[in-house]
Every structure is written in structure tokens, then in C-alpha cells.
Amino acid sequence: MLIDFFFTLKDAxxxxxxxxxxTLLEAMEKGLISMSMDNFYFLSRTxxxxxxAHYDKFDRAFGLYFKGIETIFEKNPEIPLEWLxxxxxxxxxxxxxxxxxxxxxxxxxxxxxELLKEQKERHEGGSKWIGTGGTSPFGNGGTNPEGVRIxxxxxxxxxxxxxxxxxxxxxxxxxxxxxxxxxxxxxRLRKFARLGAQEELALDATIKATANNAGYLDIKMQAxxxxxxxxxxxxxxxxxxxxxxxxxEELFSAAKTEFKNMEFFYFHNCVYDYxxxxxxxxxxxxxxxxxxxxxxxxxxxxxxxxDATMSPYEILQPGGSVEYNNEEAGAxxxxxxxxxxxxxxxxxxxxxxxxxxxxxxxVIRQIMNNRMFPVTIEGLERGMRLLSK
Numbered sequence: 001m002l003i004d005f006f007f008t009l010k011d012a013x014x015x016x017x018x019x020x021x022x023t024l025l026e027a028m029e030k031g032l033i034s035m036s037m038d039n040f041y042f043l044s045r046t047x048x049x050x051x052x053a054h055y056d057k058f059d060r061a062f063g064l065y066f067k068g069i070e071t072i073f074e075k076n077p078e079i080p081l082e083w084l085x086x087x088x089x090x091x092x093x094x095x096x097x098x099x100x101x102x103x104x105x106x107x108x109x110x111x112x113x114e115l116l117k118e119q120k121e122r123h124e125g126g127s128k129w130i131g132t133g134g135t136s137p138f139g140n141g142g143t144n145p146e147g148v149r150i151x152x153x154x155x156x157x158x159x160x161x162x163x164x165x166x167x168x169x170x171x172x173x174x175x176x177x178x179x180x181x182x183x184x185x186x187x188r189l190r191k192f193a194r195l196g197a198q199e200e201l202a203l204d205a206t207i208k209a210t211a212n213n214a215g216y217l218d219i220k221m222q223a224x225x226x227x228x229x230x231x232x233x234x235x236x237x238x239x240x241x242x243x244x245x246x247x248x249e250e251l252f253s254a255a256k257t258e259f260k261n262m263e264f265f266y267f268h269n270c271v272y273d274y275x276x277x278x279x280x281x282x283x284x285x286x287x288x289x290x291x292x293x294x295x296x297x298x299x300x301x302x303x304x305x306x307d308a309t310m311s312p313y314e315i316l317q318p319g320g321s322v323e324y325n326n327e328e329a330g331a332x333x334x335x336x337x338x339x340x341x342x343x344x345x346x347x348x349x350x351x352x353x354x355x356x357x358x359x360x361x362x363v364i365r366q367i368m369n370n371r372m373f374p375v376t377i378e379g380l381e382r383g384m385r386l387l388s389k
Contacts, residue, residue, distance in 0.1 A: 005065050009048065012061035020048045037066065052278050182254040185380035198223050231255070231262040232296055232341070236306025237279060238268050239322075244307060244349035247375055251305065251347070265292060269310040270330030271337065272321055289333055293340050301387045302337055302344040308364040308372070309350060315363050334367045345383045346372040352379070 006021045024047045033039040041062060049058050198221040205220035212218075233255060241248065255262060265275035265287060273289050276282040313320035315330045338344055346364060348355070352374040355361045365372045371386060373379040 005044075008061050008065045009058070012057050012064075014049070014054050014057050014061065015051075016048045023047050052280075055280055182250055182377070182380065183258055185377050186254055186258045186384060229259060229261065230297065230300045231259040231303060232292075232300050233262060233264040233303045233305060234271065234275065234337075235264060235266050236269060236304075237266045240307050240309045241349075244375075247349045248305060251349075251375055255303075263296070267306075268321075268323065269306070270314050270321070271304075271333045272326040272330055273328065273333070289336075293336055296341070298341060299343070300341055302341040303383075303387075304344070304346040304368075305349070305375075306346070307348055307350040308346070308361045309358050310360045312360050312363055315360060315367075331363070331367055334364075338368065343387050344368070344371060345387060347375050347379070347383060348372055349375040352376075 002021075002025065006016065009016045024044055027033070027043060027047065028040075033043050044062075045055070045058055049055060200222050202220040202222035205222070206218065209218035209220050210216065233252070235248065235252065252264070265277055266279060266282070267275055271289060274286040275289055275292055276286055278285060311320070311322075314322060315334075318327060318329050319325040320329065346368045348361070350358075350361070355365075355372075361372075371383075373383040
């Protein structure tokens with residue numbers, strides 16, 4: 001049975017070897033784990049996956065092969081799951097939508113605390129309680145211009161807080177590009193220098209030295225010529241960015257190929273007091289944003305990648321993050337980046353024609369001094385020209 005599992009991993013383009021597979025069989029034969037699917041999952045991933053970038057591919061291949069595995073999600077004991085199961089969809093007219101009131105951030109969070117104390121049963125289709133399918137700002141599946149999503153999937157994308165543990169996936173740096181044009185556009189940002197050990201044949205210098213040596217071979221070596229540009233890429237992940245995964249992976253893959261001196265970190269919606277490099281361990285392995293600001297020299301080129309689509313509270317309000325109560329507003333952290341690194345741009349995978357309808361995009365553009373460019377060939381070329389000046 002496990003032979004087919006091995007070939008499933010190979011089909012998913014995961015670099016697993018026969019030796020690793022035999023090690024897995026040996027570990028199982030010696031009884032290193034109790035026989036449960038969870039234990040086998042972690043054992044096989046530990047032995048066979050050498051690079052964290054392949055975790056997502058492994059999860060997909062594992063799920064494809066072992067069909068029917070149940071996933072256990074942690075439930076918040078204060079809000080029963082039954083309250084959040086959606087049984088109806090509510091469609092409102094434009095006039096009804098316009099009549100809905102925005103609470104404001106502080107009032108919204110205070111009202112949620114009151115309802116958690118008062119509500120005793122499930123509710124659906126209403127305008128007050130935590131439930132589904134209504135106009136209440138609390139719950140999911142309904143319609144409200146500003147609310148707290150609890151359970152369910154995002155629909156109207158107007159939530160200012162999200163009550164759930166959210167799992168994001170790392171962008172795949174090995175994704176094959178559908179076009180070389182992205183790489184060509186990124187090559188406008190280049191500054192070559194010969195650094196490191198002299199391991200490359202210097203042909204012109206060798207010919208000249210040999211001629212000056214009366215024809216006796218005099219080999220000259222030189223350091224490899226490399227792009228000396230330092231790039232820090234900060235990538236938005238999760239939420240509305242799920243609509244742009246393919247394009248962002250193409251951009252990320254091309255950037256890792258073109259920029260040898262590139263570091264990257266993830267954030268969600270807006271930059272706050274910490275960043276992370278691995279989405280599966282983002283709660284356990286955080287990088288304080290202050291450390292990132294101090295680590296890299298001022299001549300580093302900073303590239304933000306994100307659709308800038310969020311509640312304006314997430315940018316302008318302390319505590320505005322959808323995931324936790326951040327002490328300082330996202331705008332404060334963005335301004336620290338723009339002050340520390342004079343060369344910066346924001347790449348937006350959302351079509352440029354939609355930017356005018358997103359209030360948060362206007363706010364981000366203002367903070368970025370209008371250095372926002374679409375993820376198109378023309379947009380990338382304009383962005384790289386600005387960074388190279």
C-alpha cells in the first residue's frame with residue numbers, strides 16, 4: 001500500500017527518495033509510533049520532506065491518497081457550532097443594503113461582548129443576535145457593511161474582525177511560470193558586481209596575459225558576476241489574497257530566481273508588530289517587525305505584495321487587525337518601512353481598474369506615496385524602473 005503512497009508523492013513533484021521511503025518503513029516496523037493516521041502523517045512528513053516549501057504539496061498528496069480523513073478543528077466553547085451552521089441565504093435590495101448601519105469599531109466590539117453574555121440559543125436570519133443569514137454584524141452568511149465574521153467562509157468581505165484560527169499556505173517558490181515575461185521585467189532591477197572567490201575563468205584577461213607571456217599559457221581567474229541588488233519582499237497571504245495565489249506564486253518564483261540576495265516575510269492584510277516566514281508555524285515562529293527593520297541596510301529594495309483589500313480600520317486603527325489586538329496601527333508600521341528604506345514599491349495583483357472602488361487601496365497608496373503598481377508586465381517594468389533609480 002505504501003509503495004503507491006510513495007509514487008503519489010513523486011507524482012506531486014515532491015523530491016522524495018527511495019532511502020527516505022525505506023527509512024519510513026523501518027520506523028514503522030520498529031513501532032516508533034502508535035498506529036493512528038495523525039501519527040503516520042507527522043512521521044512520514046518528518047522523514048520524507050526535507051524543505052518546508054513542500055509541506056503544502058505533501059498535504060495535498062496525503063489527502064488525495066488517504067481519502068476520507070477527518071480534520072478536527074478547535075471550537076470556541078463560548079459560541080456553539082450549531083449557531084453558525086448556515087441554513088438560508090438572504091438577498092437584500094440595494095436600498096436595504098444602503099439602510100444598514102455601520103456601528104464603528106469600538107461600538108462593534110463592545111456590542112459583541114454584550115451579546116456573548118445575553119444570547120442563549122441559535123439564531124438565523126435576524127438583525128441582532130450572533131447567527132447566520134441575516135443583517136446582524138455578528139456571525140456569517142449574511143449581509144452587513146461592517147461586522148465580525150464568526151465561523152463560515154468570507155462572502156461580502158466586509159468583516160473588520162475574524163473569529164477563528166486561520167491557516168494559510170506558503171507561496172510555492174518552485175512554481176513553473178507560464179511566461180518568461182515576469183522574469184524579464186524584474187531584470188530591470190539589476191546591479192552586477194564580481195564578489196566572492198575567484199573561481200570563474202577570465203577569458204579576456206587570460207588571452208592578454210598569455211600573449212604578453214610569449215604564448216605560454218597564463219590562466220587568470222575572476223569572481224562570478226552576480227546581481228548585487230538586495231531585496232526584501234513582504235507578501236500578503238490569506239483572505240482575499242486567495243484569489244491571486246497563482247499570479248503571486250509566479251511573481252514569487254521569478255523573484256527568487258532573479259534576486260539572489262532576496263529575503264521574504266509574510267503578513268496578513270497589513271504589516272503589524274510581527275512577520276513570519278512559514279505559514280504553518282506562524283504563531284510559534286514570529287519575527288518581530290522591529291528586528292526586520294533593523295536587520296537590513298537602508299539600500300535594501302522593499303517590495304510589498306498584496307491586494308490592499310481590507311477594512312480601513314485594519315490600517316488606521318490600533319486593534320484593527322482581524323486576528324488580534326495590535327497595539328499600533330498598521331499605518332504606523334508601514335510608515336516605518338518607508339522611512340527606513342527609501343526604495344520601496346507596492347505590487348497589487350488586483351486589476352488596476354478596481355482600485356478606485358476599494359477605500360483601503362486609496363489609504364495604502366497614500367502611505368506608499370502612490371508607489372503602487374499592478375502585477376502586469378507593464379506595471380512590473382514601471383516598478384522596477386522606480387526602484388533602480
